[in-house]
Amino acid sequence: MSENKVAIEIKNIHKEFVLLHNKNSTLKQAAVNIFKKGPKTIYKALDGVSFNINKGDFFGIIGRNGSGKSTLLKLIAGIYEPTAGNIYVYGGLTPFIELGVGFNPELSGRDNVYLNGAMLGFTRKQMSAMYDEIVDFAEIGPFMDQKLKNYSSGMQIRLAFSIAIKADNDILMFDEVLAVGDANFQEKCIKQFERLRHSGKTVVLVTHNMVAIKQFCNRALLLNSGRIDFIGEPKEVINRYEKLNRLQDATSK
Amino acid sequence: MKYFNLRNRTILGALVRTDFKIRYQGSFLGYAWSLLRPLLVFAVLYVVFVYIFPLGKGVEHFPTYLLTGIIFWNYFVESTVMGLTSVVARGDLLRKVNLPRYLLVFSSALSALVNFGFGFIVLTIFALLDGIMPNLGWLLIVPIVCELALFSIGISLLLSSLYVRYRDVSYIWEVFIQMGFYASAIIFPLSSVAVSMQKWFFINPIVQIIQDARYVLATNTSATIWSTQGVDWLIKLAPFLIITIIFILGVFTFRSRSKTFAEEI
Numbered sequence: 276m277s278e279n280k281v282a283i284e285i286k287n288i289h290k291e292f293v294l295l296h297n298k299n300s301t302l303k304q305a306a307v308n309i310f311k312k313g314p315k316t317i318y319k320a321l322d323g324v325s326f327n328i329n330k331g332d333f334f335g336i337i338g339r340n341g342s343g344k345s346t347l348l349k350l351i352a353g354i355y356e357p358t359a360g361n362i363y364v365y366g367g368l369t370p371f372i373e374l375g376v377g378f379n380p381e382l383s384g385r386d387n388v389y390l391n392g393a394m395l396g397f398t399r400k401q402m403s404a405m406y407d408e409i410v411d412f413a414e415i416g417p418f419m420d421q422k423l424k425n426y427s428s429g430m431q432i433r434l435a436f437s438i439a440i441k442a443d444n445d446i447l448m449f450d451e452v453l454a455v456g457d458a459n460f461q462e463k464c465i466k467q468f469e470r471l472r473h474s475g476k477t478v479v480l481v482t483h484n485m486v487a488i489k490q491f492c493n494r495a496l497l498l499n500s501g502r503i504d505f506i507g508e509p510k511e512v513i514n515r516y517e518k519l520n521r522l523q524d525a526t527s528k
Numbered sequence: 529m530k531y532f533n534l535r536n537r538t539i540l541g542a543l544v545r546t547d548f549k550i551r552y553q554g555s556f557l558g559y560a561w562s563l564l565r566p567l568l569v570f571a572v573l574y575v576v577f578v579y580i581f582p583l584g585k586g587v588e589h590f591p592t593y594l595l596t597g598i599i600f601w602n603y604f605v606e607s608t609v610m611g612l613t614s615v616v617a618r619g620d621l622l623r624k625v626n627l628p629r630y631l632l633v634f635s636s637a638l639s640a641l642v643n644f645g646f647g648f649i650v651l652t653i654f655a656l657l658d659g660i661m662p663n664l665g666w667l668l669i670v671p672i673v674c675e676l677a678l679f680s681i682g683i684s685l686l687l688s689s690l691y692v693r694y695r696d697v698s699y700i701w702e703v704f705i706q707m708g709f710y711a712s713a714i715i716f717p718l719s720s721v722a723v724s725m726q727k728w729f730f731i732n733p734i735v736q737i738i739q740d741a742r743y744v745l746a747t748n749t750s751a752t753i754w755s756t757q758g759v760d761w762l763i764k765l766a767p768f769l770i771i772t773i774i775f776i777l778g779v780f781t782f783r784s785r786s787k788t789f790a791e792e793i
């Protein structure tokens with residue numbers, strides 16, 4: 276029914292983390308405490324969240340620190356298992372929880388591109404197809420056979436970012452990944468996001484950068500303490516977010 | 529089969545390739561070490577156990593007999609020790625990408641298999657010097673290696689999932705390996721053990737595996753579970769039963785625990 280329009284369907288997701296205060300990290304403790312349950316707190320990171328992301332959406336997720344944004348992203352990516360609820364993803368999904376996952380300083384730039392690609396679920400053939408564009412975009416062509424440890428931090432982040440921005444999949448998710456590098460490179464990044472917006476791909480963006488939300492997103496979601504506070508037009512969502520901030524700052528003072 | 533679809537094969541390939549590329553990083557001889565190292569280690573063992581402590585006196589082709597035991601044992605140790613820490617060592621990956629967790633354990637088993645391959649090349653050289661001509665019968669080594677790999681993977685699945693929560697596991701396993709080395713008749717021939725004791729050795733799957741491998745590669749005078757345990761079917765089945773039980777236990781433990789690996793590491 277709605278499957279051909281919906282990219283990600285999230286149904287009443289709950290995620291609880293069990294915080295053990297005296298985690299049994301040795302067998303002795305575990306043996307001693309086998310009948311004695313240590314004090315534990317259950318932390319509800321997400322508490323009944325339901326929404327859909329449509330195909331072609333540039334979807335923003337905002338919220339204060341600890342509101343559950345990253346947990347939500349990791350659940351969608353399949354890194355965490357939900358305590359309750361269901362998540363359906365229609366199409367291929369590439370998550371960027373962090374840039375350059377799996378990067379190894381002892382390997383060359385080239386090897387790292389393929390390694391990072393494999394971790395993101397791309398085959399060597401797919402990576403070869405993207406390789407030239409990635410290197411061009413990162414502007415480090417002559418250094419690709421050098422070891423990553425000899426790269427400047429700027430070069431490393433540019434390479435990692437280029438893989439993310441050139442990654443070709445139906446759904447892309449970014450956690451606090453926006454623009455890196457110098458002004459020139461940042462401009463290129465912005466352009467790439469613009470291109471993504473018009474490409475018909477589904478993009479999920481978690482960020483604290485309200486300008487970016489306004490500039491790119493057609494829909495946005497505000498999370499507050501693991502619950503949906505508001506979902507809709509980015510402008511309204513940002514207004515709600517700023518109101519929430521003022522409110523919470525006032526009560527904490 | 530979804531466990532080895534293209535995506536998972538790519539990840540597995542990338543993990544093993546990285547392991548291999550990193551191993552001899554910064555050394556002058558580089559990859560040559562993967563052959564040179566077993567060659568030198570075997571040369572030392574050869575001198576010690578053939579000339580200085582001739583434990584295998586009277587055993588036909590003892591040098592090949594000894595080295596067969598060593599490469600099989602090394603595979604077991606390497607694959608379980610790397611497998612044990614594989615999940616924790618790659619915790620950074622698990623927290624950031626949705627990676628089938630069992631691939632980490634498989635990659636350790638596969639990396640160890642690559643080294644086993646190099647060891648096997650060196651073993652072949654020693655066997656030739658020992659007057660043994662490799663023949664088609666050597667192909668029987670394939671099912672024996674598969675059995676050992678299955679055993680190692682079963683143990684690694686079990687231990688690696690426990691290691692996420694209990695770091696003691698690595699120390700306990702270290703002691704086990706030390707014990708296993710002497711309980712598996714690797715540097716001494718099984719024939720030097722009293723015949724009545726041999727059946728207790730054969731319950732250990734490693735002994736059954738290594739004795740079979742020795743029978744195939746070194747000498748058909750090597751005592752195997754088949755030739756010595758007569759009609760005692762319980763003993764004959766014991767190693768296979770142990771491997772099966774550990775493998776199933778490992779798969780179930782790993783499957784139930786792996787759901788929370790990303791949170792616990």
